């Protein structure tokens with residue numbers, strides 16, 4: 208666990224606790240399940256895990272609605288289970304990053320319950336964003352803001368005397384009231400939450416909605432552009448594959464005031480030994496704007512959603528790689544790279560979508576342009592092999608190392624994402640990327656847990672993709688990831704730089720990073736590989752011909 212600034216080159220694996228491994232057979236993943244499977248992650252070759260929330264929560268947004276920031280939900284275990292997980296991970300040389308959700312709490316949180324009870328004008332209401340409604344009787348919401356999950360961003364409460372009263376703001380579900388970060392009391396509470404987990408040995412925090420905590424003074428009306436991005440949460444609209452120019456910023460995203468919060472948090476982290484980190488979930492563009500989150504006295508990393516949203520094709524990929532390296536290095540931060548997470552369509556499906564939903568804002572049985580699964584997997588393998596050769600830090604999402612596709616045919620009755628409910632089924636939401644993992648092809652729940660129970664139904668294809676049937680098979684996606692991670696480490700690719708190789712055609716993304724040359728062919732036509740020993744290929748090669756949708760690494 209030594210090494211300074213480990214995060215500059217780290218491969219960080221996202222665990223979604225509900226769906227990783229279930230130790231007690233209730234169909235819901237848990238901390239003990241994660242601990243039992245950590246050796247498989249060590250074997251994969253990752254440096255750190257990021258755990259999505261496991262805190263006390265009514266689970267209205269799968270745990271991103273926190274009712275106690277300093278405890279574990281009984282669904283997932285206990286604080287002792289967390290201590291065991293953390294100690295086991297550290298013994299295996301894996302760092303542990305936890306998720307912190309500061310923009311909003313659960314409506315079940317005692318702070319919000321106290322705010323409801325205390326009534327208008329009270330100190331407790333001042334911890335959240337309560338306002339009187341418009342209209343003669345306050346029957347209209349205070350402004351026109353819409354929730355990222357659909358519908359109004361305001362809900363009216365019933366006051367203690369039984370009459371309809373004030374409204375509170377929730378950028379997400381009505382069960383997720385926004386905290387008022389202008390209030391010093393809120394800031395003090397979260398310093399304590401950071402210390403609680405740092406004292407327990409957490410190596411850092413992934414900061415949820417890190418672009419949303421400050422709202423523009425006066426809460427002015429705002430109508431977002433039609434395409435608001437995968438999470439509907441970006442500051443400005445971005446056409447697929449196009450790096451945007453700055454445009455009008457929503458009064459609830461990317462307000463300059465958020466940065467003093469992170470400068471303050473950085474001071475807290477710096478009190479602790481051992482390179483603890485902050486990683487921003489900030490759906491902001493362009494990349495030069497995202498880089499503001501990782502200036503030297505703020506966070507360490509920010510997710511590169513521009514990369515995630517770039518379509519599979521040479522010019523767009525070359526441009527986003529250049530823009531990323533330039534934007535992050537301008538502030539002394541490493542670039543990060545990511546292709547999948549728990550909020551977007553898995554890249555083994557997304558990269559083969561057709562039609563007008565190319566970013567895949569939640570796909571389901573009625574989506575037009577559903578992906579061809581063979582093409583999707585082939586592109587995903589090529590895309591991952593490209594990403595893992597880039598300098599900086601990469602984020603993996605559980606299951607991508609198995610080549611899992613988005614589950615498109617979930618029965619409506621099994622869906623849990625609030626997006627589905629708040630849009631009356633118009634948007635499928637994110638359940639399709641959250642289906643519990645297959646570990647053992649022949650076991651009940653494909654080895655997710657000891658019983659057949661699984662909180663979302665698993666598709667039959669999980670049998671073919673289970674980890675045990677891929678283990679040791681050289682052509683499997685699992686072994687491709689293991690090889691890429693081993694070579695990445697051996698050749699120090701995380702610390703390297705990109706030197707473009709031209710002349711292989713527009714569809715080919717080719718560069719040298721230190722001792723490795725990478726050639727990713729995003730087109731349909733084959734190309735001839737340059738000279739050099741082949742170290743890795745995402746598909747089998749015949750001679751030195753690199754087919755379409757294939758990536759190769761060569762000794763430079």
Ligand code: GLC
Pocket residue numbers: 268271272308379415416438488549550
């Ligand atoms: C973040 C999370 C997402 C959650 C939302 C509200 O974007 O990644 O899963 O629904 O914040 O907390």
